[in-house]
Amino acid sequence: MALPPFEIHRVNQEDADDVETLGTKPKFWWFNSVGKRLLFKADDRGTGEDWAEKIACHLCELLGIPHVDYELAQEYEQSVAKRHGVICENISPAPLSLVLGNQLLFERDESYPLDSRAKYKVRQHTVAAIVEVLRSVKPPPGWQADGAIQSALDVFIGYVMLDAWIANQDRHHGNWGAIRDVAGDLFLSPTFDHGAALARLLTDDERSERISTRDKNRTVENYVTRAKSACYADVSSEKPMGTLDCFTAFAAYSTEAAKVWMDRLRNADRGCVCEIVDRVPATRMSPLAKQFTLKLLQANQQRILRGV
Ligand SMILES: Nc1ncnc2c1ncn2[C@@H]1O[C@H](COP(=O)(O)OP(=O)(O)OP(=O)(O)O)[C@@H](O)[C@H]1O
Ligand SMILES: [Mg+2]
Numbered sequence: 001m002a003l004p005p006f007e008i009h010r011v012n013q014e015d016a017d018d019v020e021t022l023g024t025k026p027k028f029w030w031f032n033s034v035g036k037r038l039l040f041k042a043d044d045r046g047t048g049e050d051w052a053e054k055i056a057c058h059l060c061e062l063l064g065i066p067h068v069d070y071e072l073a074q075e076y077e078q079s080v081a082k083r084h085g086v087i088c089e090n091i092s093p094a095p096l097s098l099v100l101g102n103q104l105l106f107e108r109d110e111s112y113p114l115d116s117r118a119k120y121k122v123r124q125h126t127v128a129a130i131v132e133v134l135r136s137v138k139p140p141p142g143w144q145a146d147g148a149i150q151s152a153l154d155v156f157i158g159y160v161m162l163d164a165w166i167a168n169q170d171r172h173h174g175n176w177g178a179i180r181d182v183a184g185d186l187f188l189s190p191t192f193d194h195g196a197a198l199a200r201l202l203t204d205d206e207r208s209e210r211i212s213t214r215d216k217n218r219t220v221e222n223y224v225t226r227a228k229s230a231c232y233a234d235v236s237s238e239k240p241m242g243t244l245d246c247f248t249a250f251a252a253y254s255t256e257a258a259k260v261w262m263d264r265l266r267n268a269d270r271g272c273v274c275e276i277v278d279r280v281p282a283t284r285m286s287p288l289a290k291q292f293t294l295k296l297l298q299a300n301q302q303r304i305l306r307g308v
């Protein structure tokens with residue numbers, strides 16, 4: 001029997017007690033009715049970031065990738081419906097703290113451009129530098145070592161494979177990090193912020209055209225090859241790597257872990273993927289957006305499984 005559509009949770013703007021200043025989207029923190037601290041992240045431009053985030057989070061679940069759990073939400077101001085968005089729990093409640101990638105890279109090398117305003121086109125955000133940082137980070141809290149996936153780097157390889165699958169171009173140095181405990185130990189953060197993935201900015205007209213075209217240059221299979229990561233192969237590289245090249249580069253540091261992630265992707269049940277996409281309420285995602293998303297995921301899955 002088909003599962004029901006994902007619930008859209010109600011968030012009251014007047015409950016907000018703190019604004020989250022990090023990141024570009026408007027966000028606020030509040031305590032829900034059972035005293036849990038939650039973050040509301042608004043999709044203020046109405047460009048589908050809520051459904052992209054929700055789908056990505058369930059795909060993480062399917063692959064066994066540690067991730068922030070997102071729920072669809074809508075903000076209300078004095079009972080008037082306002083912005084859509086997502087809500088999630090705090091992954092680093094005090095006394096824990098979240099240390100973002102740029103800070104970790106700066107702690108490794110003080111010449112790293114820490115300035116959080118520069119998120120893209122940071123050539124120092126290289127695969128080698130990230131790998132080096134991850135060597136002194138433990139796997140995510142609660143992570144159960146699974147065969148070849150032992151270290152933080154092994155787990156992170158799953159994050160970059162996810163990026164290649166969902167066409168996430170947003171893994172900049174503020175979209176990964178580590179949780180620091182009171183003893184100063186660092187644990188890889190669960191993956192977060194996938195709202196820019198799944199080509200959610202495309203219009204339905206373009207989706208329709210790309211789905212039905214006979215022009216090879218306009219197909220979904222061709223379109224997905226254009227996805228860029230926010231990582232560089234080298235500080236002297238002119239351009240960031242493609243998302244698949246990025247996965248290949250990380251995979252080279254731990255081929256056994258990469259194989260396990262790829263096996264999981266190979267075994268990701270198509271029916272489950274369709275069901276996840278299908279559960280997004282029709283009010284949030286058009287039939288064409290769903291059809292295109294499934295094609296994109298299928299095309300990238302094939303590319304990844306062929307590519308390494
Ligand atoms: N679940 C969480 N627990 C703790 N802190 C969080 C959580 N989610 C987000 N944050 C904090 O808020 C910041 C911004 O969140 P996020 O990256 O999801 O938003 P964004 O505005 O989409 O970012 P970007 O500018 O990359 O698009 C994070 O870097 C982190 O510091
Ligand atoms: Mg972010």
